[in-house]
Every structure is written in structure tokens, then in C-alpha cells.
Amino acid sequence: MHASDQTLNGSEIFIESLRRENVEYIFGYPGGSLLKVYETLYDVHDIQHILVRHEQGATHMAEGYARATGKPGVVLVTSGPGATNTVTGIANAYMDSSPMVVFTGQVPSSLIGNDAFQEADIVGITRPITKHNFLVKDVKELAATISKAFYLATTGRPGPVLVDMPKDILNASCIFEWPETVEIRGFKPTIKCHINQVEKAAQKIAASKRPLLYIGGGVISAEASEELQKLAIQQNIPVTMTLQGLGSFPGNHPLSMGMLGMHGTYWANQAVNKCDLLIAVGARFDDRVTGKVETFAPQAFKIHNDIDPTNVDKNVKVDLPVVGDAKNFLAGLLEMMPIETESRESWLAEIKVWRELCPLTYSNGDDALRTEFVIEEVSKQTNGNAVVVTDVGQHQMWTSQFYTFLNPRSIITSGGLGTMGYGLPAAIGAAFGIKDRPVVLFCGDGGFMMNIQELVTAVHHNIPIKIFLINNSFLGMVRQWQELFHKEKYSFTDLGESNPDFVKVAEAFGCRALKAENPDSAKAAIEEALAWNDGPILVDFRVVKKDMVFPMVPAGGSISDMLLARLNPKTMV
């Protein structure tokens, strides 16, 4: 322990600890139990406090920042309702393994358990949705607890950690001691892969005729894109990515297969079906990827590299588990694999046939505006170089299909939890972290309303995000399922009559806004939005109501059950 002579109060210890963790931004909202902290914050200038307008917004902002930068996002909220409002954001970060530290105020220790004003057992509430959480019971433990929280959030598989700080702890004083190292007896993640397992994997790859890399978000959080690209290109292995893995391998490379799974490409899913070797790296065989597990990659020997051993054999039984960091695994493979390898020409030719048979298409040529067109146009105009944030639903899946991601940390999206309302605050958070690339948000009209209050935060801080509102006046993905599987009963998904005029709404918030109703005006509006850097700008794209996302593997179905747009006349609306 490093002791300094300083006696500080709990609030000062809190701030000083954040400094030691090199925190740039706190996304927060004040309240009764945090008054002392906010008193201290008033004179702090090296850490910027971003005032949100709802605590859920703070959590998504922190996550957007974390995913864009790789650094942990920091949230500060008061006790009771302030704390409970963070629950969705914490659950989201937990499902998508995003590093985040959430600090909650708590009623004074003596009142805990008394149903005091603004009391909630947030440690109890968030236990199943945090990597770990703490209630600080003594001011002397505060600094060490904060240091542990950051260590846990960022080490091994990243995730959210919550620290609950009672009011009396923040007022009490002690000598500030910052621990030089963190030692947690029960937390020793395996970073380095077992060499024998990597060797076996290398042999399998060398012997395979039809290998396929199945890449998840773990490759991005491990900063292993470079190793992945080298390995795939050197060994001629096609690469398919999960939603969170997009960008780890450049989408314009001939070996890129795009996304797999429910709304994945036809050729990626066919390749999964026919490969003789599946190399899963930093992916967790999620049900949206596998469909029916019994028929997933039926001919393949399955290698699974993951930093979290619980992911191995959880959904799909694998043949060769390799627990450890993705970068370590891929670098190990690169070292062991011979440089000259098979060209795998017949396998790649087979994939090419599938690709040509069912490419990603959408109807065009009429004057109607379609989401696919908007996304493809944004992809072209940004040269695949934007940080793309999405909300949840159809536009999210179309983004995976029609935006060509070239770099890691370029898609920020709620994959695991599927949180509507995630997009706007996440985009703002990402823009705080990334200043040298445009940050664009694709958001449906349903999800936009769920955290619309954060538009104020963007306006107030002059955040130049491009809000591309994909407005079909419907909860489009639910509508799609209603049409396909629920007798076309569009139960409570038509927002047409109740939606506000989003241009007026944005303007009332002080945000510049445009409207586009056909492909030509859309193109021009995108140009204008990308050129505008004086604060946020919103474009209300009035897209067709009844478009559906294809291809589609119905939930729980096999890849052979895949619905292709061109086989379904209903998509020609």
C-alpha cells in the first residue's frame, strides 16, 4: 500500500481514486445521498462530469464510451430511484461484456434496511447482472474497493461492476491510501491459452479442407483484429462474424462472409452448415447465431476459444476448448502455423456460388425510401470509417447487412439484451470518446422515444452525432414477426397515429433536423448531416412501413429453414 499523508473525506477519496484510474468522464446525475460528492465535484476540472437527463442514459453513455474506446465507462447516480434506473443499462453491459463501473449513492449506513427515503437494495438487485458488486462499509476500504472495481471490470472477460457508497462513508475521513496492486483471491482469469490446446488447434486448421472462422466480440475487446486478419489471410480461411464481432475483419475483403445467424448472410450460414472445421473465437454460440443447436455446424470439428470457461460447452458441445485471451490464442496460432498453406480453392469457390446465388438485395428503383438504401448510402459516404451506433430492431439487422465495417470498435449495438432506447445515449457516449471519426446513429422511431431526453445532453455539449432516424411509424421487427408468425395481427405496433413530428421535437431540443422522404432527398440529407459538425443533427427518414429483414432463420429453426426474401412475395410491398 502506498500511503500519502493526506487525510481526505470519502468524497475526495472517490474523486482521487478516479484520477488514479485515469477517468476522463463521469456520466452522472446528482441526488440526496451524493450531495457531498457533488460538492467536491464542483471544483474538479480534470475529470469532466456529464449531466444526463435520466440515469439509464448515463449507463448507456458509459457503455458507448467504453465500447468505442476500450476504456471503462463510469456512472455516478444517487440512491433508490437513481440506482434502480441504472438496472437496464447494467444488464445490457453485462450481456455484452462491456467494462463499466457504476457508483451509487446509498442512504446512511445506520438507516440501511429501514426502508429509508430513497433506499433500495441495489447490491441485491444487481447481483445477477454485475460481474461483481460492493457495498462500502468503512471509509478506509473505499479506495481499495474502487481499485478492485476497475480491475474486475477490465480484467478477463470485461463487465459491469457496481460500488454502493452510503452517505456517511462519503462524509467520513481517513488517510488516503491507494493500493499499488490488486489482489483478489477468487479472481484469477486464464489469459494465456494452454499451449497443447493451441497446438492441437493449429494441427486441425492445417488439416482442414473447409475451415471457417466464427468471430465474436471477444476479438474486439481483446484488441486482436490484427492477428485475426493475418491468420485468416495467410491461411485462406473465410471469416464470419457475430453482430458484436463485425469490424474485426474488414467487410470488403473477399474472405469476409458478413454476419451469421438469424439475419446473417445466406452464404455465411451455408458455410456453417458445410464447414468441416469451425473455429469460434470470442463468441458464445448465442441462440440468435445457432438457431437449433442440434443442427448447428453438423459436419464440423468445433474449436472454441473463449476467455470465460463458462461459455465453453454451455450451448453447443465443442471438440476442442481453448480457454484464454483471443489475442493470445490467435497470436499462438500464427506462430505455429506454416506460412505456406493450401489455397482452399474449391471451398472458397463453393462459398462464391452461394454468395452469387443469394446476395443481399433489396427492391429499389421506385421512388420509395428504404432503410437498406439509407444505410448503404451512409456506408458509402463515410467510406466505412464511421463509428456506427444502432438501436434495436430491423434497422439494427440491416446495419449489419448493409454497412461495410472496415475497422474494429466501429459497431456499438445492444446485442445480448436487445435494449430499445440504447442507441441515442450510446452514440453520445461514443462521441465523447472518439473525436476523429464521425459517430452515426441508426435508430428506429420506437427506440428513439425511449431515451429521447438525452438529446438535451448532446445539444448542451455540442456533440456532433448524426442521428439517422429510421422512421417507419411501426415497431418494425415486432411487426415482421406478427406478419410472418402471428396471423398478421398488428397488435399495438402501429405508431403512425401517435408519433410526434420528430423534426419539430428535435428543434425544440435545440437540435438541427432535416426530413427525407425519397432516395434523392435522403442522399442529400446524409451529405448535409455528415458535413455538419456544430452539434447533433437529426434526419427523419420516412421509410416504407412494411419492409422485412431477410434472410431470416425463424427462432429455434435450422439454417435449412432459412427464409429468403426473394421466395416471399410479401416483401414486395
Place this chain on the structure above:
Amino acid sequence: MKHLISVLVENKFGSLNRVAAMFSARGFNLESISIGETEDKEISRMTIVTRGDDQIISQVLKQLNRLVDTIKVIDLTRQPHVERELLLMTLKLTKTQQHEIFELINVFKGKVVDIKQKSITIEVIGSPDKINTTIDIFRPYGIKELARSGAVAIHRGE
């Protein structure tokens, strides 16, 4: 199949809750759980009885390990171990049955811990199987109340 798992955890408030909550959140079966301090007062030992096929048990062990408060997880099922449970049970006492009850207490190596005019409280220690049998045998005599500790277990020494 039944599994007996011994878990060493940090002796902190909430540790038991984290383990129990993990079982319910993941849909694992939890037959019994018992917890107490060990020779090191910073560490508690939990003994967990659960059921599942190999795939489920492997997930149970990994998920237990994943909890930050967990220090060590041992599946004792296929290793030499000693397993014990404590039963406390109050029975109706009638003149006619008195002798039989006392004989049975001897058979099960039980102890009388309390006796009143119309009731008798006994303790029996043994494997959960023995405890099950004990309860079955005494049931016809009229069980007023019973409490089981859940299994505790430990490796056999070398």
C-alpha cells in the same frame, strides 16, 4: 446424478446469496446448501448437493468458480470423502410406543436431547441416506416437527 460439491468462499455478507441466486438464475437444481466458517475465519465452506447430467454439473462447477467470492470448488462426488447430516426430530410420546421408540433410537445411534410428558426430541447424525431412512422408520410413530441441517462434507485425510 447426485453431486456433492464443496465450495470455499470469502467469509463476507452476500456470499451465500450470490451462490444461491446463481443456482436459481441459471435454473440449476439445489437440493441442499450449508455454510459455516473454516479453520481460517476469512473463509467459509459451503456444501452443496445438486443433481444434473455431466454437462449441467460441469456448468455448475464453472459458474461457481466464476463468482468473484469463490476461492475453490471441489466436486467430492467421485473422491474419497465423508458426508454427514444432522437431524433433529420431535416425536409424539405415548406409553404404549415408548419402548419401541427407545429401541429404535439405539438402532440409529441417536440421542435423546429433550423429553417431555407427551413428546421426545432426538438427534441423529449420518449420511443423508441414513437420515432419510430414519425419518421413514419413525414416521408411523407420529413426527411433530423435524429439521435437517443439509449435508456437510469433507475430503478424507491422507
